[in-house]
Amino acid sequence: MTDHWIIAEGLVKRFGNTMAVSGVDLKVRPGTVLGMLGPNGSGKTTTVRMLATLLKPDAGHAAVGGYDIRTQPHQVRQLIGLTGQYASVDEKLTGRENLVLIGRLLGLSRSMAKQRATELLAQFQLEDAAHKAAKAYSGGMRRRLDLAASLVGRPGILFLDEPTTGLDPRARLNLWTLIHELVRQGTTVLLTTQYLEEADHLADDIIVIDRGRVIASGTPDQLKARVGAQTLAVKAGREVDLPAIIELISELVSGAAEVEGLQVSAPAASPDLLPAVVRRLDAAGIVPAELMLRGPSLDDVFLSLTGRHAEADSDAETTREPPR
Amino acid sequence: MNAPEPSPLPAHVSLASGLQQTFTLAWRTLLQIRHNPWELGDFSIQPILFLLLFLFVFGGAIAGSTEDYLHFMLPGVIVMNMMFVTVYVGHGLNTDLTKGVFDRLRALPIARWAPLAGRILADLVKQAWSILLLLAVGFLLGFRLGTSISALLLMSLLVLTMALAVSWVMVLVGVISRDPEHVQLFGFTALFPITFVSNVFVPVDTMPGWLTLAVSLNPVSSLADASRGLLTGGPVLQPALWSLGWALAITVVFAPLSLRALNRRLGRS
Ligand SMILES: Nc1ncnc2c1ncn2[C@@H]1O[C@H](COP(=O)(O)OP(=O)(O)O)[C@@H](O)[C@H]1O
Ligand SMILES: [Mg+2]
Numbered sequence: 001m002t003d004h005w006i007i008a009e010g011l012v013k014r015f016g017n018t019m020a021v022s023g024v025d026l027k028v029r030p031g032t033v034l035g036m037l038g039p040n041g042s043g044k045t046t047t048v049r050m051l052a053t054l055l056k057p058d059a060g061h062a063a064v065g066g067y068d069i070r071t072q073p074h075q076v077r078q079l080i081g082l083t084g085q086y087a088s089v090d091e092k093l094t095g096r097e098n099l100v101l102i103g104r105l106l107g108l109s110r111s112m113a114k115q116r117a118t119e120l121l122a123q124f125q126l127e128d129a130a131h132k133a134a135k136a137y138s139g140g141m142r143r144r145l146d147l148a149a150s151l152v153g154r155p156g157i158l159f160l161d162e163p164t165t166g167l168d169p170r171a172r173l174n175l176w177t178l179i180h181e182l183v184r185q186g187t188t189v190l191l192t193t194q195y196l197e198e199a200d201h202l203a204d205d206i207i208v209i210d211r212g213r214v215i216a217s218g219t220p221d222q223l224k225a226r227v228g229a230q231t232l233a234v235k236a237g238r239e240v241d242l243p244a245i246i247e248l249i250s251e252l253v254s255g256a257a258e259v260e261g262l263q264v265s266a267p268a269a270s271p272d273l274l275p276a277v278v279r280r281l282d283a284a285g286i287v288p289a290e291l292m293l294r295g296p297s298l299d300d301v302f303l304s305l306t307g308r309h310a311e312a313d314s315d316a317e318t319t320r321e322p323p324r
Numbered sequence: 325m326n327a328p329e330p331s332p333l334p335a336h337v338s339l340a341s342g343l344q345q346t347f348t349l350a351w352r353t354l355l356q357i358r359h360n361p362w363e364l365g366d367f368s369i370q371p372i373l374f375l376l377l378f379l380f381v382f383g384g385a386i387a388g389s390t391e392d393y394l395h396f397m398l399p400g401v402i403v404m405n406m407m408f409v410t411v412y413v414g415h416g417l418n419t420d421l422t423k424g425v426f427d428r429l430r431a432l433p434i435a436r437w438a439p440l441a442g443r444i445l446a447d448l449v450k451q452a453w454s455i456l457l458l459l460a461v462g463f464l465l466g467f468r469l470g471t472s473i474s475a476l477l478l479m480s481l482l483v484l485t486m487a488l489a490v491s492w493v494m495v496l497v498g499v500i501s502r503d504p505e506h507v508q509l510f511g512f513t514a515l516f517p518i519t520f521v522s523n524v525f526v527p528v529d530t531m532p533g534w535l536t537l538a539v540s541l542n543p544v545s546s547l548a549d550a551s552r553g554l555l556t557g558g559p560v561l562q563p564a565l566w567s568l569g570w571a572l573a574i575t576v577v578f579a580p581l582s583l584r585a586l587n588r589r590l591g592r593s
Contacts, residue, residue, distance in 0.1 A: 053430075067333070082428070084427055092356040102432070133359050149428065153432075
């Protein structure tokens, strides 16, 4: 029937004068995870809502599981699970009741619905809170319950809209593990995120979305290679040290240092860079306030793809370089 | 295991499944009360307080004796309380819309109309409970049925019919309000003049002429009159027909308006 569980071509959605999505193409192969990476307001949620049949596209078409989202929405709904950006559980019901409710709506018998709820509560470490009202849940628990609620009908295709935004690192890792497990069992996933690290960790393929358009796509490694794998950042302890630090780093990375306040940063292409910087700083008698090596962020991706920062939306308009 | 089967999936929900889903969603709304028992107070304790307060504070002054006043007022209080309870439809719908629960439901393969129908059905259950409770307290206070049990049932049906009609107004309020608090604000602000500029607490002939017109045109008055007739005896047909006419008119105007507003809010305009 099809090589892809999710295919979208030229999806467009307008809200009044806002072009929320202006021609998105994407494909997700069965059993893989596509990461949709983009800053706030770039059109991720709108795209997911169209694919999940919650919004009608203004133009373009898409098929999920081989069914047209426009003409066969009911079939699509039988195949998908959706975890929205904002946890959408009934706060007045307990975690268990929320899951039983979905099971009943999906046509499970009372006992089947209860059994499925028990399974999911165990799988998502919510057994202790099963009989508490969802409004008493922590952010991480609520996300897990929301994800569990999307899985009651064992959907083969899962939409996860920023599943870990706003979670602390431990809750995030925990959710990543759960998502990994689902994928290992064969679920096809479309995941949106603002974190390159998250897309890198979970996705087989990534598309980068900006202002409703796909501006880059590839595997995480391809994308990272384009960006420069890591960034070195040195923060001067005193302002007088700054010129020397800039000079020394520019020399080591041949020119590409960027200065922001007291911080000097540069792409760290080679693993030798950090020790080299430490030696040179030491030789010059400079003690930096901070010295670190970090992975590329969404902002770095944007800077390298579009020549502007991810968040600087309004005033970047004039200086914007054409996307590749 | 997860692959979509080659055999085509059903393209529609059957009516029977849709009804089943409606019952499930109504059950969910009623289940909410179990964890928030204070909600029960809103449509149980509040009407009883109203009844007692008006009965003992105004009863003597308005009708001469509390017993006469009870017979005049109880049917009216049932109607008034019905109006206020409809706000729950708007409040609950708005909560679902703002918290994303409505989206979760819409992404499920269930009947499109089930979420709304479930809400309204749950509201009717609350309404029936309130009527029952007010009647029970009324009887404890000395109310005597001047008619028959079937007239009493007819009164309940009539009140529920109006509740159904007014629910459509509250669906609209629920859809256009920013948050649940605004639903309550708009809902009660609209309901207060409508319920009090009526003959629920005071007979029409005690009011100045200009007010009489407003009061007698008010659907709450017709419904209160019909309910009085059905519970204590007296003319029924004319006020009952007026009530049904009003219920029909409200439904015809507000059901399409509400559905259009809902679809627009859901971004499908
Ligand atoms: N219901 C809506 N009405 C009006 N504008 C909207 C609506 N939903 C989204 N937008 C706008 O569309 C753009 C894309 O939003 P969204 O898809 O939510 O982006 P993301 O999920 O990537 O943050 C934003 O500019 C947002 O303000
Ligand atoms: Mg979003």
